[in-house]
Amino acid sequence: MTGKDLKVGIGDMKFARGDGQIITYALGSCIGITMYDPAIRLGGLLHIMLPSRTDPKDPKVFKYADSGIQEMIRKLSAFGMLKSRTIVKIAGGAKMFEIQGNSSFGNIGERNAAMVKKLLMEERMRITASDTGGSYARTMLINIANGDVIVRTAGKPEKHL
């Protein structure tokens, strides 16, 4: 049975149970985070853009790593996810442009990756696979039926994380 395909935009999160797939396109400096609980075949994909939410009134929780991961865990837990069983994979955090004489420009990808790793460690969730850094965009998708995560980049074969 083919389930529904869900598309996650920038600064958003979607999740599904049973089957179907969730995809997010062209992660540049952003990071895609998948969480999958194989026991109940519940999986989600979060697409964050920046490390931390500085304005607590900002309603866009999924735009930031800190509020996004927190809210994703809260939502998935409400549907039965157990952190101890959950498989977490991340991709993205690239540096698309290198500006000479300004090495801090475009570091946001690296900062995002560091933040995501730190937050997940604090949540005691282990990252089983990651594909971050580099200078190219990535499309990330998760198959909800089996938790398989695929990363697509331009000019390279698909990679299973």
Next chain:
Amino acid sequence: MRLKSYEEMNLQELDVMKEISSIGTSHAATSLSKLLQKEIRIAIPEVSVLGYEEAVDKIGEMEELVAATLVQMSNEINGLILFIFKLDMANVVLEKLIGKGYTSFEQMDAMDYSALEEVGNIIICSYVNAFTQLVGVDIDLSVPSSTVNMLGGILTVPIAEYGYETDKLMYINAEFIMDGVRLSDGLLMLPDIESLNRILEKLGVSS
């Protein structure tokens, strides 16, 4: 009233940006025309303030490969300028300059990329020159940086850079027409909000 984000610009302010863009684009077209030894016409540019996904849709598709040149502005105006070549535009340039044509970006080599970067830089510089003269501000430009990659990934750069200020981009549709064919490209000029206010003040339209 000072603007806090791009989307607060009113029609008059957008019109002014359109006017400057039109002059900037014609300067850029002149440079391109000299370089390629071809007559180049321009369409009146559209200036729009778009969200990330709208901007991607306007230029192409998320996973579409494009070449992009990025230059950082500093001094009186801070921000980014991004010039995007789609394949047809890249081909026109490379055919004229190097005598080669391609069916995809993946076939190009370092020499081709470097030629595109140079042309992107020339277009950006002539655009900014016109802009500085017209507005009366000094702008320093960084060394250009280029990449060939997914359009969606490239546009996350300005979106993330100003992510704490705004979720919008100011997109200037600089259309070049050569031999009756519209070339697809995109110029994104992204002053930070403070600089945008300075531009509008200098031009006397700040509301």
